[in-house]
Amino acid sequence: MTSYRTQRLSLRFFLLMLVLLLVQVALGVLLSLQHADPTLLSGTMNFNITRSQHVNLGVLWILSGFIGTILFVGPLLSKRELAAPWLIKFLFVALVAVTVWNAVAIFFAQKGIAGWWLGQAWIQEGLEYLEAGRIADIIILIGFAILAYVVLRTFPKRSEWNEIHWGLAIGVTALTVMWVFGMFFIGRIDLQEYFRWFVVHYWVEGVWEVIHISLIGILLVLMFKADIKAVGYAVFWGVTLVWLSGLLGNAHHYFWVGTPEFWQFWGSLFSALEPLPLILCFWHMYLDAHHDRKPIENKPAFYFLLGSAVLEMVGAGILGFTMTFALTNVWSHGTWVTPSHAHLSMFGTFGMLGLGAAYFIVPKVRKVVDFDQRFGQLAFWLVFLGMLGIGFAFAIGGTIQVFTYRTLGLDWFGGDIYPAMGTYKILLVLFGIVFFAGVLLLVFDLITLGHRVQAPAPQATDYAPPTTGWARPLRGFEAGIWLLGMWVFGLIITFGLLSYNLPRVQGGDPTIPYTAAAVGYPGLLLTTLLFVWRFLASLEARERASSVAMQRRTALAGD
Amino acid sequence: MAGNAVRVETSRRRAALLILGLMVIVFIILSAFSFVGSRDQITPDTVTYADTFGAVDGKRVFQAYNCMGCHTIVGNGAYLGPDLTNTYESAGPAWIAAFLPSAGTWPTEAALRVQLQNSNQVAETGITDLAAYYEAYPGAKERIERRGGLPTFMPNLGFRAGEVSEVLAFLKYTSLMDTEGWPPTPKVDGLEFPQAAKVINVASTRPTATDTRNAPATSGSSPSATTAGGSESGTMAAQTPVGDAPAEAGSATTSEADPAAGLALADQYGCFACHAKTEARLVGPGWGGLYGSTQSLEGGGGATADEAFLAESITHPDAAIAAGYPAGVMPAYAGILTDDEVAAIVAYIRSLETP
Numbered sequence: 029m030t031s032y033r034t035q036r037l038s039l040r041f042f043l044l045m046l047v048l049l050l051v052q053v054a055l056g057v058l059l060s061l062q063h064a065d066p067t068l069l070s071g072t073m074n075f076n077i078t079r080s081q082h083v084n085l086g087v088l089w090i091l092s093g094f095i096g097t098i099l100f101v102g103p104l105l106s107k108r109e110l111a112a113p114w115l116i117k118f119l120f121v122a123l124v125a126v127t128v129w130n131a132v133a134i135f136f137a138q139k140g141i142a143g144w145w146l147g148q149a150w151i152q153e154g155l156e157y158l159e160a161g162r163i164a165d166i167i168i169l170i171g172f173a174i175l176a177y178v179v180l181r182t183f184p185k186r187s188e189w190n191e192i193h194w195g196l197a198i199g200v201t202a203l204t205v206m207w208v209f210g211m212f213f214i215g216r217i218d219l220q221e222y223f224r225w226f227v228v229h230y231w232v233e234g235v236w237e238v239i240h241i242s243l244i245g246i247l248l249v250l251m252f253k254a255d256i257k258a259v260g261y262a263v264f265w266g267v268t269l270v271w272l273s274g275l276l277g278n279a280h281h282y283f284w285v286g287t288p289e290f291w292q293f294w295g296s297l298f299s300a301l302e303p304l305p306l307i308l309c310f311w312h313m314y315l316d317a318h319h320d321r322k323p324i325e326n327k328p329a330f331y332f333l334l335g336s337a338v339l340e341m342v343g344a345g346i347l348g349f350t351m352t353f354a355l356t357n358v359w360s361h362g363t364w365v366t367p368s369h370a371h372l373s374m375f376g377t378f379g380m381l382g383l384g385a386a387y388f389i390v391p392k393v394r395k396v397v398d399f400d401q402r403f404g405q406l407a408f409w410l411v412f413l414g415m416l417g418i419g420f421a422f423a424i425g426g427t428i429q430v431f432t433y434r435t436l437g438l439d440w441f442g443g444d445i446y447p448a449m450g451t452y453k454i455l456l457v458l459f460g461i462v463f464f465a466g467v468l469l470l471v472f473d474l475i476t477l478g479h480r481v482q483a484p485a486p487q488a489t490d491y492a493p494p495t496t497g498w499a500r501p502l503r504g505f506e507a508g509i510w511l512l513g514m515w516v517f518g519l520i521i522t523f524g525l526l527s528y529n530l531p532r533v534q535g536g537d538p539t540i541p542y543t544a545a546a547v548g549y550p551g552l553l554l555t556t557l558l559f560v561w562r563f564l565a566s567l568e569a570r571e572r573a574s575s576v577a578m579q580r581r582t583a584l585a586g587d
Numbered sequence: 588m589a590g591n592a593v594r595v596e597t598s599r600r601r602a603a604l605l606i607l608g609l610m611v612i613v614f615i616i617l618s619a620f621s622f623v624g625s626r627d628q629i630t631p632d633t634v635t636y637a638d639t640f641g642a643v644d645g646k647r648v649f650q651a652y653n654c655m656g657c658h659t660i661v662g663n664g665a666y667l668g669p670d671l672t673n674t675y676e677s678a679g680p681a682w683i684a685a686f687l688p689s690a691g692t693w694p695t696e697a698a699l700r701v702q703l704q705n706s707n708q709v710a711e712t713g714i715t716d717l718a719a720y721y722e723a724y725p726g727a728k729e730r731i732e733r734r735g736g737l738p739t740f741m742p743n744l745g746f747r748a749g750e751v752s753e754v755l756a757f758l759k760y761t762s763l764m765d766t767e768g769w770p771p772t773p774k775v776d777g778l779e780f781p782q783a784a785k786v787i788n789v790a791s792t793r794p795t796a797t798d799t800r801n802a803p804a805t806s807g808s809s810p811s812a813t814t815a816g817g818s819e820s821g822t823m824a825a826q827t828p829v830g831d832a833p834a835e836a837g838s839a840t841t842s843e844a845d846p847a848a849g850l851a852l853a854d855q856y857g858c859f860a861c862h863a864k865t866e867a868r869l870v871g872p873g874w875g876g877l878y879g880s881t882q883s884l885e886g887g888g889g890a891t892a893d894e895a896f897l898a899e900s901i902t903h904p905d906a907a908i909a910a911g912y913p914a915g916v917m918p919a920y921a922g923i924l925t926d927d928e929v930a931a932i933v934a935y936i937r938s939l940e941t942p
Contacts, residue, residue: 062667063667066667066740067740070740070742071742071743074656074657074742075656075657075665075667076652076653076654076655076656076657076665076667077653077656079656079657079665079667080653080656134653137651137652137653137656138652138744139745140648140651140652140744140745140746140747140750141651142647142650142651144647144651149647149650149651152653153650154649154650154651154652154653154654154655154656155650155655156655156656156663156664156665159653159656213647213650215630215631215632215642215643215646216630216631217631217646217660217661217760217761217764218621218622218628218764219622221661221663222618222621222622261596264600265603268600268603268604268607271607272603272606272607272610275607275610275611275614276610276613276614278614279617282621283767283769284661284662284766284767284769284770285661285662285663285766286628286661286764286765286766287621288620288621288626289767290617290620291617291621292767294613294617358768358769358771359771361662361769361770362659362662362663362664362666362670362770363666364666366666367666429666432777434770434771434773435771435773435774435775435777436773436775436777437772437773437775437776437777438777438778439669439729439730439733439734444777531774534773534774534775535774535775536775
């Protein structure tokens with residue numbers, strides 16, 4: 029792989045990503061504590077402030093990861109240095125400045141100061157995900173425009189573009205265009221929600237997804253020397269399916285916000301198709317990882333990329349599917365069931381991609397030949413387990429919340445729902461701490477990468493790749509069975525949410541939805557955990573097999 | 588052969604992009620139909636509270652305080668607090684005004700009655716009588732009976748003049764919106780539900796502040812009748828469990844003003860929603876060290892905060908406004924509190940004198 033000088037610019041964005049990630053996750057733990065004890069820091073840093081910071085930093089570090097990755101693959105895709113590197117340096121300064129400014133600005137909500145001027149909120153505007161005021165909005169818009177300009181200027185002539193070029197070019201351009209829809213104060217709630225989801229949905233499910241597919245594609249090409257044509261084919265159909273389903277699938281956000289009822293039909297129909305491209309991406313991950321039989325060179329990078337594709341399918345695909353129908357969404361809407369999907373899909377899909385890319389790119393740019401990969405592997409397991417647990421706590425807590433709040437009509441702070449969800453509020457804190465430990469480890473590891481060299485591989489004397497047992501090679505049929513298993517549990521969850529419509533449940537009997545949730549969520553999340561374990565065990569076995577083969581060759585050469 | 592495959596793939600891709608183009612058109616048409624005027628969805632520019640406060644201004648306040656960072660509105664937002672879409676419809680403007688700004692406890696019936704005197708509230712609902720209010724807004728009755736005087740988790744936000752009324756206009760607008768039947772209406776009464784008994788017990792083992800408070804409230808229909816008679820209010824103070832010295836509260840009606848009775852009354856009427864027991868300014872001035880201090884007045888001049896000044900500030904707050912505080916924020920308690928009760932509260936304020 030040729031290396032380019034300007035690729036080094038990606039390092040600072042990865043560093044920023046790690047710092048913001050650390051703060052964001054610490055705030056997440058604080059949020060879970062505030063959920064358990066709402067008086068915590070009340071008056072100093074109210075829950076809504078912590079929550080806005082958590083959400084905003086989540087977006088910002090994911091974007092930093094994207095930018096870092098794009099700056100690394102841009103020159104590779106173009107076979108030349110990045111255009112206008114000084115603009116990238118400026119982009120970095122602007123990104124840091126806007127992050128700091130926005131973090132300060134959000135605190136103004138505690139005093140009810142939005143900075144109204146010319147009808148716009150210039151300091152902060154208190155809309156979920158779009159908390160940033162106009163000042164930050166404009167700087168961010170300029171930043172996106174710089175990124176789009178640099179990427180498009182760096183790319184070769186249009187006639188030389190493959191699908192990955194197209195995906196990234198459309199991605200960075202649409203990133204800029206979509207942001208504009210969130211830059212206006214709108215008095216009508218229905219119209220405001222309509223445009224708010226332009227930014228949130230079309231960003232996440234339209235634009236980020238395109239960038240995600242393109243980046244996963246190019247990283248697979250780089251890691252496995254996968255055939256660029258085959259990957260390009262997957263990128264095209266992945267992106268097209270994302271848009272075919274996601275364009276009208278956005279309607280699932282237009283169900284109860286004052287928009288007309290006909291959206292229920294379009295939203296239910298098309299967003300049910302949204303998992304298709306995610307299954308395609310998942311399957312391609314399997315195919316490309318088995319493109320050759322060589323051991324994985326950079327295990328942490330592959331772990332996180334696999335985690336990204338799997339959690340995308342499970343968190344965005346399956347959990348999203350369960351609550352995308354008007355008849356299930358009417359219950360899940362506005363409850364803890366929603367963040368179970370949001371956490372698994374946001375961190376899973378985009379966060380894990382950024383971390384995987386960092387593990388792949390940082391050693392390449394820093395020219396680290398050998399590093400101890402065990403830290404990254406352990407960190408992966410901690411964040412993966414922590415995130416599955418967070419999803420579990422939200423989902424089961426949410427199931428109880430739907431029943432007590434929507435079916436029994438109990439009051440929120442009358443002390444009714446709060447104690448009912450108590451166990452899962454505590455569980456959320458515990459899994460949050462596991463996740464935080466993983467993040468601490470991976471931030472430490474990535475920043476100090478190369479200071480610790482790889483421990484020598486275990487010197488097996490007579491080892492052959494297992495043909496049976498947990499580490500036997502994973503084949504397509506078996507992977508398909510795992511996939512099917514996840515979807516079966518997903519359907520159980522869907523029927524559980526659907527069952528709230530039954531007169532029996534509405535009459536006050538929670539047996540059916542509680543049973544479905546108690547089977548569905550743990551089943552889905554454990555299957556996911558076991559599948560990733562199984563996938564990685566199968567790949568690890570290659571390494572041992574090849575180290576045995578190498579010893580044999582060495583022994584033969586010695587003879 | 589390979590060329591043929593490429594051609595097939597190319598035509599497939601063209602077809603896919605064509606379908607995508609069609610979908611864009613479908614989406615644009617649906618979107619246009621979503622916001623045509625004939626659809627009868629309520630818009631905020633047509634909604635006002637008391638014909639004075641606009642719902643769009645209320646939305647600005649709602650956003651300025653980032654309310655959806657804890658609550659949900661039409662189901663979107665965070666999940667710490669309850670959904671606010673139909674709160675206006677359920678609890679009504681007087682209860683919400685008594686709750687906001689919140690300072691640690693849920694409004695008691697006395698605090699609600701204060702808000703019933705508010706001229707904007709009367710202009711909007713035409714209700715001054717508690718029983719009629721409860722009938723119009725049953726959510727208020729349930730909230731007061733179950734939670735009045737109990738701790739709330741909502742932090743004190745220190746609203747500026749007019750902001751609460753603007754928020755009321757906004758919440759009125761969201762209540763009037765057609766949200767396609769969301770949130771679903773419960774088919775059972777959760778409070779009487781066996782599965783809920785366990786969690787209900789947690790709530791009911793706490794003191795319920797207002798069990799016996801309905802009787803005096805239903806007796807009158809005009810503001811003065813509702814609160815006439817110091818002994819009636821004195822009885823209510825005696826029953827409130829949040830006061831430090833409920834037994835002494837009954838003696839508040841006697842000539843000697845009792846700080847303990849004043850504290851009980853202040854708790855009951857929700858004074859601490861706006862006034863701190865320290866010198867800190869919340870919505871109004873803090874009570875700590877207020878007695879005997881010199882206040883410069885809005886429009887020039889000054890006054891010493893003695894018994895007469897403080898009593899006047901409680902009964903007719905807009906008569907003399909301290910500099911830096913907007914008029915029209917504090918309700919006038921003339922006709923709500925008796926002279927003895929005012930004296931008791933003043934005595935309590937005096938007891939907070941800094942040494």
